[in-house]
Amino acid sequence: MAPLPRGTVTANTWRDLAVVTVLSLIGVWGFAPAFGDRGYLLTGIGGVLVGTAAGYLSHRFRLNAFVTALGAILVYFLLGSALAMPGYALFGVIPTLVTLRGLALGAVFGWADIVTLAAPVGAPDYITVLPYVAGWLVGLVTAVLVLRWMPRHDRTPGKLSVLLIGPVVLYLLGVLIGTETPFLASLRAIAFAIIALVWLGWRKGSATNASLQERKGLNKNKLIGTAIIAVAAILVTGLAGSALVPTPESRFVLREKIVPPFDPQDYPSPLGGFRKYTKDLGESELLTVSGLKASDKVRLAVMDTYDGRLWDVAGPEAQTGGSGSFSLVGESMPNAPLLSSKSSRTISISVDSYSGVWLPVVGYPTRLTLPTEPEDQTQDLRYNAATATTVLTSGVKKGYSYTFDADVQDAYSDDALKNVPTADVTLPAVDKVPDVVAAKAAEYVGTATAPIGQLREIERQLKVNGFLSHGLASDAVPSRAGHGADRIEELFTRNQMIGDEEQFAAAFALMARSLGYPARVVMGFAPENVEEGAPVTVTGEDVTAWVEVPFEGVGWISFQPTPDEKEIPQDQNPKPKTEPQPQVRQPPRAEKQAEDLLTNVDINDSDDDNKDDDAFALPGWLVAILWIVGIPLVLYLVPLFIIAALKSRRRTRRREAATADARAAGAWDETLDTYTELGYTVPPVGTRGMLAKDLSAQVTATATLDQERADAPASESESVSDLLKRLASGADEAVFAGVDAPDERVDELWQASENSSQVAASAVGWWRRQLSKFRISSRGSDTKQGTVRTAKTTRRSRGKGEK
Structure with missing residues (x-):
């Protein structure tokens, strides 16, 4: 038999290439949970075809390994703009600096980003490169193996199985970067198994020296074996799948195992710095907000863990399902759990004197657009969908502006909630709570039995019996800052309950927790005199804090336990009469140090010194x-x-x-x-x-x-x-x-x-x-x-x- 011309591909080889390509596409199909829309599928298919074409050209022109790799990379960049990033390509096809940069960054850094992104992912812009580069690499390697390596070896099952490595890797990759909810697991598994097993059985070859009658018998046996394999695969996957496929809770998914890079414990608690706004920034213009309505509040951060010193944002070690976690997001924000909303806002915020990593928002953002000039900070954006807390790790400064769309929690009357239980939400535990908190909570609820009734009674008692004081020089009665256990105990044991939003919100949340209700403290701004459609200037005096408690099928309902401003009565308790004592020579009086006269305010363990030390702390597993x-x-x-x-x-x-x-x-x-x-x-x-x-x-x-x-x-x-x-x-x-x-x-x-x-x-x-x-x-x-x-x-x- 005459040798085949150089670069010729036999029919069997074409069939091998077609089979492994189909299996690769089944693997790419599994990327659906991570990306959501169908654009990823076209990108992944394009990547497989581009890589396969590069492998064929290498075989056709007998290129060496170096030239093959160089040519494949060149084709990757030339066609990747149209397939992976058409929105940034010139006329949707021609590469630009943005697309070339995205194709390079996506291939290197996209794998680390996608496991911290909230699914479905939408940003950064280069994230769509992942299915393209995965398909391109598998297509290239598989094509080289099929066209150049396989013809030089016997078609044994072991050698043929090597060609399945690429498609299997793609299939597993779709599972690892997906979500806990499996995507068409049975259908994809049956299709992959049947195609692979049948191809391995038929591709092994036939007896070329056998007679025509013997070949017919062999083909008949192959057909019967193929049918048996197909039926067995369907039965095993369909009937035993429920027992073999793990439950969503036990599925191994990388995004659920990897801790997001942002740790809120690296930053001071926002509530710990509450008095800074009222004392130092009272008249400072912090923000200019457009799109507000009269009842809207600007949300800064949500704190759901208490350690006896302060309320804080739960860190990765303490986070629960109710506290959520901070994930890298793009313009599209993940849906908020428990949210019940029939109204939305389009808000624009311009930053003036405010600074920090906590990005002010309104309601629950659904889409957020950050400026790209003079610096693109989209890679620094983190969002906690459970608490609607937004973070820009690089921080915001004067002149920074951004726009977002947001859903606003619906308001419900107490009558509508009287028979509604609180939602089954798990929040981090609270520690070192003074005993007086539970005692006062039991006293305040009185005869109320419904959750909304008990919570409203506590709210009413605090507002009626409490007095508002920000600790300013103009206040008739001073108010100590902080909300540690000693300050909360002092709030309830003094003759008058005196404090501001910081103390009353902290105390209300602890009282609700003592009754078994999941409560969290929210800090933000409540500007006054809001005119719909007109921009509003937010100052330090607008700072406030409130409490949210979730109700089943309703969402997080807010409570305002801070009393209104009213005159604080002077303490009428007479001073005890002094009885004459025999004169005894007293030791020299120790002068009180100036710092003893100051009130200690617990802000956070992570002060400047400790923060610097913690910044260089190594993870426990690395230390081990x-x-x-x-x-x-x-x-x-x-x-x-x-x-x-x-x-x-x-x-x-x-x-x-x-x-x-x-x-x-x-x-x-x-x-x-x-x-x-x-x-x-x-x-x-x-x-x-x-x-x-x-x-x-x-x-x-x-x-x-x-x-x-x-x-x-x-x-x-x-x-x-x-x-x-x-x-x-x-x-x-x-x-x-x-x-x-x-x-x-x-x-x-x-x-x-x-x-x-x-x-x-x-x-x-x-x-x-x-x-x-x-x-x-x-x-x-x-x-x-x-x-x-x-x-x-x-x-x-x-x-x-x-x-």
């Missing part, structure tokens, strides 16, 4: 790895470095000895020490020639017997004999000749010492070479004796060998 790996490494390296330094010092001392005969004798002594450290037996007595003969024999025997040293030929063993003989005779000559040996001759002896030591080391096994690094031997006394003998007897023994 460093201990496990670091301690053995230190125990290995420290002795190794010390012994290596001692050996280096020994070698330097010998090589830089004062006389030539001492340097020559030092070369011989260095050789004996090295052989001893390698585990060779150096006889205690004997001439240098005798020792050289004995050591060369040991090297020869070791190289012959060591089964692990297959690359130690006899020539090396023979050469070590010549090296040792030359070294021994050269050292004898330099020591006993009675004249100083030339420096060139001494250098030759040291070179022979190094060469013989290298051959001796190569003859032993790896383990003995490692042990030699921890051994140190010294024959300095031999050198010294040789030097002394030289000074006394060299002239009498000139021309004689060592006896």
Whole structure:
């Protein structure tokens, strides 16, 4: 049979290529939960076809590996703009700097971003590159294997299975970057299994030398086997799928296992800095907001965990389903759970004096557009859908502006909620709550039994019995800042309940928690005199805090426990009368330090000093790895470095000895020490020639017997004999000749010492070479004796060998 022309593809090869391409497309289909819309599918299909085409061109023109990779990358960038980022390409096809940058960034950084994005993903702009680059890479590698590698090998099941690696990787990748809800798991699994198994069975080949009748029988058996495989795959996947497929809670999904990079515990609690707005920024213009209605509030942050010092935003370790988590998002925001909304807003905010990472929003944003000039900060945007808390990790400054669409929680009357239970929402636990909180909560609820009734009673009692004071100089009665356990206890145990939104909201939330209701504290701004359609200036005086409690099928209902401004009555309790006491000499009075007169305000553990320390704190798992790996490494390296330094010092001392005969004798002594450290037996007595003969024999025997040293030929063993003989005779000559040996001759002896030591080391096994690094031997006394003998007897023994 004549050979096929160069670059020709057989029909069987085309079928192989078609099968693995279809399997790859089934794998790309599994990206649906991560991307939502169908645009990803076109992008992934395009990537598979582009990679396959590049592999075919490599086969057609017989390109080498380097040219194939270079050409595939070039095609990747040329066609990727139209397939992966058409919205940023010129005329939807021609690459631009934006698309080229996105294709490069998406291939490298997109994989890290997608596992922290809230599904379905919509940003960053290069995220759509992922299905394209995955399909392109699998298509390229699979095409090269099918067209160039497979024809040179027998079509055994093992070799054919290699072609399935790429499609299987794509299939698993769709599962890992997906969500807990499986996407057409049974259908995709049945299709993938049937196509792969049938192809493996038919592609194995047929008996070419069989008769026509035998071939018909073989084909009939194949058809029957194919039907059996198909039916078995359907039955196993369909009937046993419910038992084999894990529940959504137990599915392994990367986005559920990887902690988002933003940790709110790295920043001070917003509520801890409440007084900064009323005292320092009271008249400062913080924000300019357009699109508000009269009842709208600007939300800054939601705090749902309490540790006895302050309410804070739950960190990754304490986050629950009710507190949510911060995810990297784009313009499209994920849907908020429990939200019940029939109205929406389009809000524009311009930042004036406000600064920080907490991005002010209204309601529950659904779409948010950040400016791209002078700097694109979309990569810094994080959003918590459960709390509607938005973060810009790079922070906002004066002049920053942005626009967003938002849904607003519907308002419900108490009558509509009287038979509605609170929602089953799990929030982080609260700790170190004063006992008086639960006692006052039980007292305030009175005879109310319904959740809304009990919560409204607590709200009413706080508003009626409490007095508002921001702790300003103009306030009739001072009010201490903070909302730690001591401050909350003070709020309820003093004759009057005096505080501001910070204390009353914190106390109300703790009282609700004591009754078993999931409550959280929200901080934000409530501007007054809002005219619909007109921009509103928000100042520090507009700062406020309120409490939200979720109700089943309704959403988070807000409560305002802060009392209205009213005159605070003076304390009428008479001072106790003083009774005369006998005069006793008192010790000197200690003057009160100025700082003792100040009220301690707990802001956050993460103050400036602690924050700097925490910023460099390593994760626990990394610390464990460093201990496990670091301690053995230190125990290995420290002795190794010390012994290596001692050996280096020994070698330097010998090589830089004062006389030539001492340097020559030092070369011989260095050789004996090295052989001893390698585990060779150096006889205690004997001439240098005798020792050289004995050591060369040991090297020869070791190289012959060591089964692990297959690359130690006899020539090396023979050469070590010549090296040792030359070294021994050269050292004898330099020591006993009675004249100083030339420096060139001494250098030759040291070179022979190094060469013989290298051959001796190569003859032993790896383990003995490692042990030699921890051994140190010294024959300095031999050198010294040789030097002394030289000074006394060299002239009498000139021309004689060592006896």
